[in-house]
Amino acid sequence: MKKNILSALLLLISVGLQAQEKGTLLIRNGTVLTITNGIKENSDVLIKDGKIQKIGTGLKAPSGADVIDAKGMYVMPGIIDAHSHIALSAINEATSPVTAEVSTGDAVNPLDIAIYRALAGGVTLSHAMHGSANAIGGQCETIKHRYGTVDPEELKMKGAPRTIKFALGENPTRVHGSGNGILPRTRMGVEEVFRNSFSEANEYMAGWNEYNAKKNQKGFKGVAPKYDLRLETLADILKGNIIIHCHSYRADEIYMLMQVCKDYGIKRLVFQHVNEGFKVAPELAEFGAMASVFSDWWAYKFEVYYSTAYNATILTENNVVTSINSDSRELIRHLYHEAAKTQKYGSLPNDKALSLITINPAKQLGIDDRVGSLEEGKEGDVAIFKNHPLSIYAVPMYTIVDGIVEFDRENDPADMRIYPNPEEQIDVTIAVSDSEYDRCMQDTEFLFNH
Amino acid sequence: MKLIKNILCAGAVFMAFAGYAQSSKGKSGTFALTNATIETVTNGAIQNGTVVISEGKITAAGTAVTVPSGAEIIDCTGHVIYPGMIEGGSRLGLTEVNSDARTRDFSEIGEVIPQIQALTAVNPNSVLIPVTRVSGVTTSLALPSGGMFPGTAALINLHGYTPNQMYAGFKGIVLNYPQSGRRGRFDRRTDEEINEAAEKALKNLNETWGKLAEYHKLDSTITASGSNEKLDYYPEMEALLPVYRGEMTLLIEVNASNDIRSAIDWVKDKNLKVIFTGVSEGWRVAKELAEANIPVVTGPVLSVPTREYDRYDRPYANPGLMQKAGVKVAIRNNGAENVRNLPYDAGFAATYGMGREEALKAITINSAEIFGLEKELGSIEVGKIANLFIADGDVFETKTQVKHVFIAGWQIPMESRHTKLYDEFLERSPGVKK
Known part of the structure; x- marks a missing residue:
């Protein structure tokens, strides 16, 4: 019995260790697309204990290290998706226009097969976002695709900056204004939600500041303000500790949020989707706001009817730090192809097109000092392609996270589920008509079933 | 003045x-x-x-x-x-802003409404059309959806000011073949409910088909007798009659492998002109499809695997696996505003086993042949x-x-x-x- 407990304990420890494991790996003779430092032909990338130790030629593999022969292949940084909902068991806390207190980090699902399928598209890291039902939604989680672990904590990228989801336009006004009959029903109301919330947070902070300043004074008789996680979070935004990632479409609402942020001294602002970002590209650039866009999605709802697939190019050429995201468990599997569409729509050069799915999303998540390019000292997240990743003939061959090979096209079995449901008898065949649009609005269907 | x-x-x-x-x-x-x-x-x-x-x-x-x-x-x-390029089945022209019901014209009320004409609702001035055609997609099958027989699809060229100017010479009646599986992750029905629903749907189909057989008999008898008698107005049966007689194409939308097998069985002794559409699990039954000599319009290729345990690249490989087994394959994008991506659906198929040449055929000549327009397109x-x-x-x-x-x-x-x-x-x- 004791032995059983002991082995169970050992198993637990080994599961933990395995997930935290950092790999040592030599990738040889590839065409290395560093993103930040040009292209290095016939070069090696040595990853030691999960970090890129050296990029060069004729590198020796440490004893016992795995070696990948990448001759004739392209080696690039692991692809980063700045907008995704994979690996989440809940997306929208659609119960109030402001839910800054909740966090998708509490709903991470490491069993989601979509993580593996994203890896099979070269994606090593994603931003697991709250949905867009609320003007101020929940906090989001930046996750690394360490597929195979059953511990949600192991997916989290420790030390990544905190982020929060905001949303403008049709979704919050539909859910709360039309759905619940409360503000916001219009884009005017959405602005009001932000101004109210930040003003309350300012008062909250002032209350605490006053209390903290006086509490140790002799004869102080006051009590601490009531602790409020929602206001704490909003205060952290005002202090610059949390990056806003705001679901947005129309130029006017994008402009509005920039004005609000200016008024409250908020600088860390990334717009998501931002289909009409191209219309206010000079203003975005001046503010220093960034943009994470679809390659070509449009017309699925009215607020994206006046958009263009040239959005990413126009934003990039106007010096807005731009990324291409998926917001879809389908699209996340071929972000390299989505980035290539900027060459159809605006003829972006290779380096700029690849930046859209590597260093730029890393900047938007505040992790560009750790990932997003192949540089010595950065984390060993790598995607290896047969054919250039921007070509339609590109095939992801290996995907590596922290030096661990998580995807190997030649050697992975077909069934990669971690936990098959033993009770499921009838096959789940996902009809093609089940479109993935608006995953951002998942968990809000109950509001519209009448 | x-x-x-x-x-x-x-x-x-x-x-x-x-x-x-x-x-x-x-x-x-x-x-x-x-x-x-x-x-x-x-x-x-x-x-x-x-x-x-x-x-x-x-x-x-x-x-x-x-x-x-x-x-x-x-x-x-x-x-x-x-x-x-020929898109083998989309909502292009039938929808404008998909979230807005006022602009959606692809799904009419009714289970058996084959007489409903997609061509009628094609909006020649849709903003989506120029966006599509400047990418080289010149032709698209406007596909109604919804119930069992949701209407008549029509092939359109993406230029013209009236539906008739756009009409490209092919019409087919759509049949959504009864689904026996779970419809996806959000299908909360029990196994029993699913089985019951599937049996009932197949029974409904066969009942409709039984009526059609009667209608055909009556119509044939009247025609043979040379009488002036007319059958009562019955537009559903009137629309289906040419399908029953093998004069008009039946587009059978079917995806899961069990359903494909069942559909192959269902069409077997009926002497119909048939195209299977969707066919996302065609790779599982490619041999049977080839033996049955049924052409296929498949897609979107850029889609997630139909089952959690399937290899990640099955949707990419599906067209090639069917083609190599001997099935005549055309590829569709199946969208509306982004049908311009049809070459990428074919491109992924090309990359994952189909090869360039066959993938190009799958969006040009194969589609034309399947729609009986190989002399025109x-x-x-x-x-x-x-x-x-x-x-x-x-x-x-x-x-x-x-x-x-x-x-x-x-x-x-x-x-x-x-x-x-x-x-x-x-x-x-x-x-x-x-």
Whole structure:
């Protein structure tokens, strides 16, 4: 019995260790697309204990290290998706226009097969976002695709900056204004939600500041303000500790949020989707706001009817730090192809097109000092392609996270589920008509079933 | 005087409005596309060739071509001429802003409404159409959806001002074959409920078909007797009768492998003209499909595997696996606003096993053949309708630019909402400061 407990304990420890494991790996003779430092032909990338130790030629593999022969292949940084909902068991806390207190980090699902399928598209890291039902939604989680672990904590990228989801336009006004009959029903109301919330947070902070300043004074008789996680979070935004990632479409609402942020001294602002970002590209650039866009999605709802697939190019050429995201468990599997569409729509050069799915999303998540390019000292997240990743003939061959090979096209079995449901008898065949649009609005269907 | 002023004003307003019309006009005439690589699809590639377009048709294609006098010459040096891509089943023209029910016209109320005509609801002035055709997709099957027999699909060319001007010569009646599986992750029904629903749906189908058989008998008897008697007005059966008699195509939408098997069985002794559409699990039953000699329009290729335990690349590989087993395969995008991505659906199929040549056929000649229009569409051949486009490279490569598009001989303006917004906003003026 004791032995059983002991082995169970050992198993637990080994599961933990395995997930935290950092790999040592030599990738040889590839065409290395560093993103930040040009292209290095016939070069090696040595990853030691999960970090890129050296990029060069004729590198020796440490004893016992795995070696990948990448001759004739392209080696690039692991692809980063700045907008995704994979690996989440809940997306929208659609119960109030402001839910800054909740966090998708509490709903991470490491069993989601979509993580593996994203890896099979070269994606090593994603931003697991709250949905867009609320003007101020929940906090989001930046996750690394360490597929195979059953511990949600192991997916989290420790030390990544905190982020929060905001949303403008049709979704919050539909859910709360039309759905619940409360503000916001219009884009005017959405602005009001932000101004109210930040003003309350300012008062909250002032209350605490006053209390903290006086509490140790002799004869102080006051009590601490009531602790409020929602206001704490909003205060952290005002202090610059949390990056806003705001679901947005129309130029006017994008402009509005920039004005609000200016008024409250908020600088860390990334717009998501931002289909009409191209219309206010000079203003975005001046503010220093960034943009994470679809390659070509449009017309699925009215607020994206006046958009263009040239959005990413126009934003990039106007010096807005731009990324291409998926917001879809389908699209996340071929972000390299989505980035290539900027060459159809605006003829972006290779380096700029690849930046859209590597260093730029890393900047938007505040992790560009750790990932997003192949540089010595950065984390060993790598995607290896047969054919250039921007070509339609590109095939992801290996995907590596922290030096661990998580995807190997030649050697992975077909069934990669971690936990098959033993009770499921009838096959789940996902009809093609089940479109993935608006995953951002998942968990809000109950509001519209009448 | 005031009246004249008002009329002038109205005229000015009208002209201003016309200035904002969504597209410049197409241009017809005689065109000579010279010095091109011609991807004929049916006869290989011709280097340094010329294609002549006149009166809507391809009148010459090859290396020894005399350019007719008066022809407008388009120098295609370094460029490739492809036949127009054919989308095998989409909502293009039937929807505008998909979240807005007022702009959705693809799904009518009713389980058995085969007489409902998709062509009627095609909006020739949809903003989505120019966005699609400037990428080289010239033709699309407008597909109704919904109940068991949701209507009649119609093939349209993506240029024209009335549905009839756009009509490209093929109609087919859609049957959504009963689904026996769970419809997806959000299908909360129990196994029993699913089985019951599937049995009931198949029973409904067979009952409808039984009525049709009776209708056919009555109609045949009346015709044979030469009597003037007419059957009671029954538009559903009237629409289905040519399908029953094998004179009109039945497009059977079917995806799960069990359902495909069941559908193969269902059509077996019926002597129908049949196309299977969707067929996302065709790779599981490719041999049976080939043996049954049923052509397939499959897609979207860029979709998630139908089952959690399937290999991640099955949707990419599906068209190639069916084609290699001997199935005639066409590829569809199945969307609406992004049907322009059809070459990428085919491109992924090409990359994951189908190969370039077969993938190109799957969006050109195979589609034409499946729709019975192999004499009119799908390749660069003399006598065919001049649906073609000129690109600066491989049609599948994402970066490739489409330079010119011709639809039924009309030169299409290379502009859309997307290009116009690019032109206006790449270097916005005024910028930050006015």
